[in-house]
Amino acid sequence: MTEPIKITPPLTDAQVEKLRAGDKVLITGVLYTARDAAHKRLIELIENGKELPFELKGQLIYYVGPTPAKPGQVIGSAGPTTSGRMDAYTVKLLELGLKGTVGKGARSKEVLEAMKKHKAVYMAAVGGAAALIARSIKKAEIIAYEDLGPEAVRRLEVVDFPAIVVNDAFGGDLFAQGVEKYRRAGCIED
Amino acid sequence: MRQVATTKITKAVRDLCLSAAYDLEPDVASAIRAARDREESPLGKEVLEQIINNFEIAGKESLPMCQDTGISVFFVEVGREVMLDGSLEEAINEGVRQGYKEGYLRKSVCHPLKRLNTGDNTPAIIHTTFIEGDKIKIKIAPKGAGSENMSKLKMLKPAEGIEGIKKFVVESIKEAGGNPCPPIVVGVGIGGSFEKSAILSKKALLRPVGSKNEDNDVAALEAELLDKVNALGIGPMGFGGTVTALGVHVEIYPCHIASLPVAINIQCHADRHKEITI
Structure with a gap:
């Protein structure tokens, strides 16, 4: 297996274009967290022409709702949630300069098209590997919507956060490629 | 009759919530290790390695293996000779309340329309049946939404038969893809009524991973x-x-001559279930 590519947001178009479906990456730097409820509020702010709680340009959003931190912990367990639930909101954020998202599961056609158009990347972390992933999070701070509890927007500082590029800015799709390779005949009568 | 204090049930439920979130049951752990050994994709193997590494850390350090510590689902079997000094439901909900707070588990339950979090992971989903004897058996199966959301129920026409069932199951798993955190366990409930098939599919998930149905025809399916x-x-x-699935468990029940209900309950690899007998 090839060595992981190290990336640090904010990402430029050129940096995004170097990433291809199937690449392993290690993210160091800042990740912003947001899930369903936070996305809904972010979009409302955009529609009302108001300022967002963080700058989108070049940044990455990690779809996660962590468990509460135990005393002495930076953050609780913090694995990815299903990205598809955020599809309805993602195109708008990509238009405004978001360069990537991290979650699990597949994205909609609309999101994939917008990723090509605006040069962005979608990465997956291993779902359910929440205690392990939390070890790469060195700092966590709630920056908006504290009332949403696990769904609040957090600013995370991570070191070598492990992810895999699923969809790149050229239409490459690890899910399609992987399944194509390992699919056996006869599973579905076409 | 045997008197059982509801405080005893509350304490047991609290402990079950914690151990379910932290310690993967040995049947699931060994099924995942075996999957790692036979997975042909190098990337797939690496993913399974991370999953194993994760549940080992979670168990050792008493951390939730997944941040989605789930909605709390219980199957309770109450012996006919048991006499409780209060409400069974309230005792269980109090156990959930204490467990999710004291165990630093995520509160993931909200009003379905207003989407306001109830704040303590209650109310739990409780399925109760009566059995012989003077014991209470409590099984907990906290369920994350990633896999639960990919679950399905369909009322097939009897003419669609076993082929129709196979098609529905395989197509549903195909459509779910990576969303439910494979490798998954698939619970299939066939027959009964609309709601019975759903409960059967969930009950099927409580069997040890990869175990066979006692009925040979069902086991072959x-x-x-x-x-x-x-x-x-x-x-x-x-x-x-x-390796997409670690096991497919099917449970059946007689149904109406005009019906063929089929429910598919998908379980992620963080297949958390625990039980205790009081």
């Missing part, structure tokens, strides 16, 4: 479905691979 599901090539986390 399980084996065939497992092979077909794995032939899809979805693999660990949907990145492609030979």
Whole structure:
């Protein structure tokens, strides 16, 4: 297996274009967290022409709702949630300069098209590997919507956060490629 | 009659919530290790390695293996000779309340329309049945939404028969892809009524992973479905691979002559279940 590519947001178009479906990456730097409820509020702010709680340009959003931190912990367990639930909101954020998202599961056609158009990347972390992933999070701070509890927007500082590029800015799709390779005949009568 | 204090039930439920979130049951752990050994995709193998590494850390350090510590689902079997000094439901909900707070578990339950979090992971989903004897058996199966959301129920026409059932199961797993955090366990409930099939599919998930139904015909259907599901090539986390499911468990029940209800309950690899007998 090839060595992981190290990336640090904010990402430029050129940096995004170097990433291809199937690449392993290690993210160091800042990740912003947001899930369903936070996305809904972010979009409302955009529609009302108001300022967002963080700058989108070049940044990455990690779809996660962590468990509460135990005393002495930076953050609780913090694995990815299903990205598809955020599809309805993602195109708008990509238009405004978001360069990537991290979650699990597949994205909609609309999101994939917008990723090509605006040069962005979608990465997956291993779902359910929440205690392990939390070890790469060195700092966590709630920056908006504290009332949403696990769904609040957090600013995370991570070191070598492990992810895999699923969809790149050229239409490459690890899910399609992987399944194509390992699919056996006869599973579905076409 | 045997008197059982509800405080005893509350304490047991509290402890079950914690141990379910932290310690993966040995049947699931060994099924995942075996999957790592036979997975043909190098990336799939790496993913399984991370999953194993994760549940080992979670168990050792008493951390939730997944941040989605789930909605709390219980199957309770109450002996006919048991006499309780209060409400069974309230005792269980109090146990959930204490467990999710004291165990630093995520509160993931909200009003369905207003989407306001109830703040303590209650109310739990409780299925109660009566059995012989003077014991209470409590099984907990906290369920994350990633896999629960990919579950399905369909009222098939009897003419669609076993072929229709296979098609529905395989197509549903294909559509779910990487969303439910494969490798998954698939619970299938066939027959009964609309709601009975759903409960059967959830109960099927409580069996040890990879166990066979006692009915030979049903066991053969399980084996065939497992092979077909794995032939899809979805693999660990949907990145492609030979292990998509660790097991397919089917439970059946007689149904109306005009019906063929089929429910599919998908379980992620963080297949958390624990039980205790009081």
